[in-house]
Amino acid sequence: MIAAQVRGYLEKASWIRKMFEEGARLKARYGADRVCDFSLGNPDVPPPQEVAEALREILSEDRPEFHAYMPNAGFPFAREAMAEKVSREQGLKVSAEEVVLTCGAAGGLNIIFKALLDPGDEVVFPSPFFVEYGFYVENHQGVPRPVPTREDFSLDLEALEKAIGPKTKAVLLNSPNNPTGRLYPEEDIARLADLLREKSQTLGRPVYLVSDEPYRNLVFDGLKVPSIFKHYEASFVVSSFSKELSLPGERIGFVAVHPEMPEKSEILAALILANRILGFVNAPALAQRIAAKCALSLVEVSIYERRRNLFCQILDEAGLEYIKPEGAFYVFPRTPIDDVEFCKLLQEELILAVPGRGFGAPGHIRLAFCVDEKVIERSREGFIRAVEKARQGG
Numbered sequence: 001m002i003a004a005q006v007r008g009y010l011e012k013a014s015w016i017r018k019m020f021e022e023g024a025r026l027k028a029r030y031g032a033d034r035v036c037d038f039s040l041g042n043p044d045v046p047p048p049q050e051v052a053e054a055l056r057e058i059l060s061e062d063r064p065e066f067h068a069y070m071p072n073a074g075f076p077f078a079r080e081a082m083a084e085k086v087s088r089e090q091g092l093k094v095s096a097e098e099v100v101l102t103c104g105a106a107g108g109l110n111i112i113f114k115a116l117l118d119p120g121d122e123v124v125f126p127s128p129f130f131v132e133y134g135f136y137v138e139n140h141q142g143v144p145r146p147v148p149t150r151e152d153f154s155l156d157l158e159a160l161e162k163a164i165g166p167k168t169k170a171v172l173l174n175s176p177n178n179p180t181g182r183l184y185p186e187e188d189i190a191r192l193a194d195l196l197r198e199k200s201q202t203l204g205r206p207v208y209l210v211s212d213e214p215y216r217n218l219v220f221d222g223l224k225v226p227s228i229f230k231h232y233e234a235s236f237v238v239s240s241f242s243k244e245l246s247l248p249g250e251r252i253g254f255v256a257v258h259p260e261m262p263e264k265s266e267i268l269a270a271l272i273l274a275n276r277i278l279g280f281v282n283a284p285a286l287a288q289r290i291a292a293k294c295a296l297s298l299v300e301v302s303i304y305e306r307r308r309n310l311f312c313q314i315l316d317e318a319g320l321e322y323i324k325p326e327g328a329f330y331v332f333p334r335t336p337i338d339d340v341e342f343c344k345l346l347q348e349e350l351i352l353a354v355p356g357r358g359f360g361a362p363g364h365i366r367l368a369f370c371v372d373e374k375v376i377e378r379s380r381e382g383f384i385r386a387v388e389k390a391r392q393g394g
Ligand SMILES: Cc1ncc(COP(=O)(O)O)c(C=O)c1O
Pocket: 041, 103, 104, 105, 106, 107, 130, 174, 177, 178, 212, 214, 239, 240, 241, 242, 248, 252, 253
């Protein structure tokens, strides 16, 4: 008999499963190439050519010790390469000892929560949010506290202030955001940092800031994601190569700890131990070698930007309201009717979307543009018809 908690998760997630099952049914019946599947955030833009070159180089020098156990924090050269990358991105010198290689951002978030959370500790994060956050926090006996953003998905600092209390251990941010594509501007990060400093002082201990940024370099219109480390010392940066290099299956990412983190050595020791005892042991050896060689490479972001533009055009034409994504590869329009019902109308048009309630925001849908522009273009008439049907009452 499975655990009650997991049973609850399975039941809660059952409508998501239904959506996927329905998608599979549509593909089997009408052919996968006729279905416009915007449900999955699985990058389809090819990895940059440096990845294949790195693989060839690694293969040509392959030695038995390449596949051995290693320190749980990762190869020293890989930590060095990640430190160099984070230092550039955060505009502050981070050293190899302040970095732990992880099994993707997911692995990174889990080792942080394992290291930080006592039972009942709360993790506050803006909503809508990446569905897995709740699970990751509860994996370590923490309590997830989603806090709604403003109408335009920007941070509601007053609401965050109210939500941070004696049980709050950390605030978790994700910018550019999944599912909204929103990027939080520097002034909001600065205000949040001031707020956390104040709260930490009142509580007599740090309220940590965890910045989940796997989409940091997938930004549009020449925008830049502000540094977290420049604003707040008790902070962690979590990232991965799942999106930047289109390597989600390789499970490679990292956690960087602020160089002036309070009790830094203890926190690093806890993260490294957590990597081991959660069963990750260490990030995959081959993927660490690839990441070390390609840390500064990037997929062709202009492909996502063109798709974003095309999608916005189609949504405008269909009359759906949305906030124009500034990064990542998702758009999160409002639905004219209940989100699950609207997804059903879209399915009638062979369009697959995910209801916003799965991300803590009913009344929206998430559309992932990890598909060819032709597929997005093909969905145009379907969106228009689905909105018309919704307005006529289904
Ligand atoms: C916001 C966010 N955080 C974390 C992850 C997990 O990424 P990874 O594949 O690096 O574990 C994802 C994946 O989609 C994500 O969207």
